Amino acid sequence: MKVHIIGTGLIGGSFALDIKEQFPEAEITGIDANESHLEEALEKGIIDATGTLEELSLADVVILAVPVDVSRNLLLKVMEMAGEDTLIFDAGSTKNGICTAVAGHPNRRKYLAAHPIAGTEYSGPGAAIKGLFRGKTNIICEVEKTAFKLQERALEIFQKLGMRIRYMDPAAHDKHIAYVSHLSHISSFMLGKTVLEKEKNEKDIFDLAGSGFASTVRLAKSSPAMWTPIFAQNKENVLETLDEYIKNLSNFRDLLKEEDYDGVFLEMEKTNHIKTILNGIN
């Protein structure tokens, strides 16, 4: 099985590591606009060789693991250069725009729209880890638009990598993921910003931070180059979540300002049952 991975960072690199383990005969070729990433991936043995888009006609699988603004344009080119029997899937955090961009394309059936809910706050080939996808959800959109044989090939890979599959409409995906992923990143970045700004005047503030703060602000380590195009592509949904979040925070602020402590208590108690929901998430 010839696998070409475009984007040899955290996601692409982790796919490479797991595919190599599950399919020992697989040949993994890396393609990356970032030369130093490509060298690092090769040195670390994440990929077997480096390649070019021109070779995609021979590939069995092409994995697009680049920022979502790059992948939307690149996918059209890849669909042209890939062979008739080549499976292409992406791993982007937005699905509506990319599905719309390829709708009605004569080679649409080569492409499977995927979003594995897996990752860490780190990036680059050095962040790639084995088993990243085990037990994680992989959302597949418009599965019926992918050729049967290629659906089958994709599912075999996802299954061997240990993913649980969910099928969704791309618009519903973007709406839901704005709530459970995109908003978390903004809340974390802005929390980090608020504390960093304060630290300019009040030194040593971070010396007092405990594990609770570290957990809440963890996502503020994420890559701005990856997240800016995600927010751009999912702008309307993200704005909706942000408006609701700001409204809830302002309401909490007002309760506290008015010393309505029963109200403050209730706000927290109503949210407390998130415990039972979170227990199922790693």
Add this chain to the structure above:
Amino acid sequence: MKVHIIGTGLIGGSFALDIKEQFPEAEITGIDANESHLEEALEKGIIDATGTLEELSLADVVILAVPVDVSRNLLLKVMEMAGEDTLIFDAGSTKNGICTAVAGHPNRRKYLAAHPIAGTEYSGPGAAIKGLFRGKTNIICEVEKTAFKLQERALEIFQKLGMRIRYMDPAAHDKHIAYVSHLSHISSFMLGKTVLEKEKNEKDIFDLAGSGFASTVRLAKSSPAMWTPIFAQNKENVLETLDEYIKNLSNFRDLLKEEDYDGVFLEMEKTNHIKTILNGIN
């Protein structure tokens, strides 16, 4: 060493476990308004016996580990009932109010104001864990107001439990901790609320949540009974942090709405160096 622990929950119970391990001769007596907590702590061997406030005159150490509204009143009573040579310390997340409440009290020298930055989002004796305090920061306020001999006894305990000590003014403590702890809890609770509200209409939303969301919303599992009085006692500082946080979120929202993606990128990039700061926090 006779140790009386008032409040046998997460913090009191974890103190009991570690003190028993580090001071094998210690007798640990538990006092708790919650009878079932007391029974559970006894059954689990966290405490050796149950007791009453009347016995405090014989105690070497009294640890106050109850919600901060309870401890502010209870401390005055405990200072009266404790012996001349009894060390009393608390573990509350606010320090200005309690220090003010006991300022000038004839028994002030029995009390040491402490705040170990340690805990989890769980509560009750079942949440007590060994080694909770190892490597964690313990903030001590107004140390000079505690009797020398009792300072020494407290520091021996904190040291054996593996804590790093920081000395602070109570007003500065409350201001700093609003940023690195109290605000995180509100941001997390309101994030949880925003997503739960959405889930009423859009089922299965949590099925898509990954580890990033779980991390950001972890603190929303915390106890409202513990946190309401903390926010009440630290109201002014918490309101200040909340205003700044809401301002930063609204600004991010405006950049996104205006499609100023360079601005969105910069907002994240400026905060990104929190990576280097967070690496030192467990």
